[in-house]
Amino acid sequence: MSNVVFYTEEGLQKLKHELHRLKTEERKKIAQQIAEAREKGDLSENAEYTAALEAQAHLEAKIGEMEQLVQNARVVSQSQVSTEKVSLFTKVKLKNHNTATIVEYQLVTESESNVSQGKISVTSPIGKCLIGKCIGDIVEVKVPAGVIKLEVLQISL
Secondary structure (H helix, E strand, C coil), X not given: CCCCEEECHHHHHXXXXXXXXXXXXXXXXXXXXXXXXXXCCCHHHCHXXXXXXXXXXXXXXXXXXXXXXXXXXXXXXXXXXXXXXXXXXXXXXXXXXXXXXXXXXXXXXXXHCEHHHCEEECCCHHHHHHCCCCXXXXXXXXXXXXXXXXXXXXXXX
């Protein structure tokens, strides 16, 4: 049975682009490494050849995994997302009561998360606590640095 994975249109396009890059550029690089290692003689004692074959196997496994992800991917459009409650693909503005700072995150799938871009996974400690919350709700989240208190100020797309 396949596991459906939800993506934004942007996230799915990034995945497809990376898959294409692996299939074209990376396959060529490894084929070149194998060819160069073959030219060095006895393959039974050729560490470079063995390493290149291992790299090829690793790459093909990664390509297979990514092809499976693309096959099981479902795009969620903004029209399918409600801003009544915090949910997958909503943006949420939060007040950190511990530091009195305002932060904004978009809740995304694990594969699309990137904290530096303000995208956190719904499976992260903060993401899990926010799912289903409404404007005005306050949550306490246990994070590696301790417990933080967050208030939901705004939910948008």
